[in-house]
Amino acid sequence: MAGALSDTPTAGGAPAPPASADAAPPAALGRAARLIAKRLVLLGLLLAAVFAAVALLPGDAANATSERGETAADMAARRAALGLDRPLAVRFWDWMSGLPTGDLGTTAHGQPVTAVLSGPFPNTLLLGGLALAASILGALALGCWTALRPGGRADRAVAVLATAAFAVPEFVLSIGLLLVLSQWTGWLPAVTLTGADGAPASWDMLVLPALALAIPQIGWNTRIVRGALADQAALPHVRAAVLDGLPRRRVLTHHMLPGALPAVAVAVATSAGMLLGGAVVVETLFNYPGIGAVLAGAIADRDTPLVAGVVAATGAAISTLLLLADLIRDRVLGARP
Numbered sequence: 001m002a003g004a005l006s007d008t009p010t011a012g013g014a015p016a017p018p019a020s021a022d023a024a025p026p027a028a029l030g031r032a033a034r035l036i037a038k039r040l041v042l043l044g045l046l047l048a049a050v051f052a053a054v055a056l057l058p059g060d061a062a063n064a065t066s067e068r069g070e071t072a073a074d075m076a077a078r079r080a081a082l083g084l085d086r087p088l089a090v091r092f093w094d095w096m097s098g099l100p101t102g103d104l105g106t107t108a109h110g111q112p113v114t115a116v117l118s119g120p121f122p123n124t125l126l127l128g129g130l131a132l133a134a135s136i137l138g139a140l141a142l143g144c145w146t147a148l149r150p151g152g153r154a155d156r157a158v159a160v161l162a163t164a165a166f167a168v169p170e171f172v173l174s175i176g177l178l179l180v181l182s183q184w185t186g187w188l189p190a191v192t193l194t195g196a197d198g199a200p201a202s203w204d205m206l207v208l209p210a211l212a213l214a215i216p217q218i219g220w221n222t223r224i225v226r227g228a229l230a231d232q233a234a235l236p237h238v239r240a241a242v243l244d245g246l247p248r249r250r251v252l253t254h255h256m257l258p259g260a261l262p263a264v265a266v267a268v269a270t271s272a273g274m275l276l277g278g279a280v281v282v283e284t285l286f287n288y289p290g291i292g293a294v295l296a297g298a299i300a301d302r303d304t305p306l307v308a309g310v311v312a313a314t315g316a317a318i319s320t321l322l323l324l325a326d327l328i329r330d331r332v333l334g335a336r337p
Helices: 002-006 024-056 072-082 088-097 113-117 120-147 153-167 170-184 203-233 236-243 248-285 291-300 304-335
Strands: none
Touching: 024 088, 024 304, 088 304, 113 120, 113 291, 113 304, 120 153, 120 203, 120 248, 120 291, 120 304, 153 203, 170 203, 170 248, 203 236, 203 248, 236 248, 248 291, 248 304, 291 304
């Protein structure tokens, strides 16, 4: 059948040329390459800003890591060993040249940055992944529930609560969760203890920090999901489905949600960045063994390679998620007639 259709003659009598199945992939690959190049440029600019910001802080790594009784000659030797006697641009270029091979440099204490991050970074990814999953599920549930009741009391109440949840800073929410779920009820541990492998000793120690990260993002994503579904509800094909008498749930799942996917995907990717940014505060409050404590110590030590290594690792994760969101948006929008 497919062969017969492809050989159907045109009005001029010649067979119609088969549709090129290879036309779309090169275009998609070109868009993906441009998006990747854009993300890499943005990440490079961010890392340059990190180097400049740490250099502007008072003191340097030699002072921050010096020991009592060191002489001026000792300090000069330490600065030379850390490369602080070279121009900032040279140090930045040397550090960037090692990124393609996975070399993130050496900390002010003489340890490889990759070794320092190898333990805490997976813990942060675990915490962020749990919080992201909770925010996606919560936002989809609330957004779809209110989309079935547009303009009702539930819709208005969820909108107010979602705005309030997103407006509350992570440290305020963390303190509230500690008081209610740990101090007053004793349901969950207040701090995180680590096992021999450096990971949290038990699963319940993940609940409070994950909630502190997820609740604001549930509020943010609920409003995004609700707005995207409202936009879809106003489209002609959705109105036609309603006029045809289809059940509201079927209209929601088959006609509204697919069109809302690009906006939801971008919101999820944005939330991932916010989660990794908020993890610095939340991990510190709950004594969680993630990159938050590493970053705080690196800034205190003016340890530029370690700070840049944390930013590079988190930036790569965020850029990957943003790239996936962009590709999903292009794929869905490109598939529309």
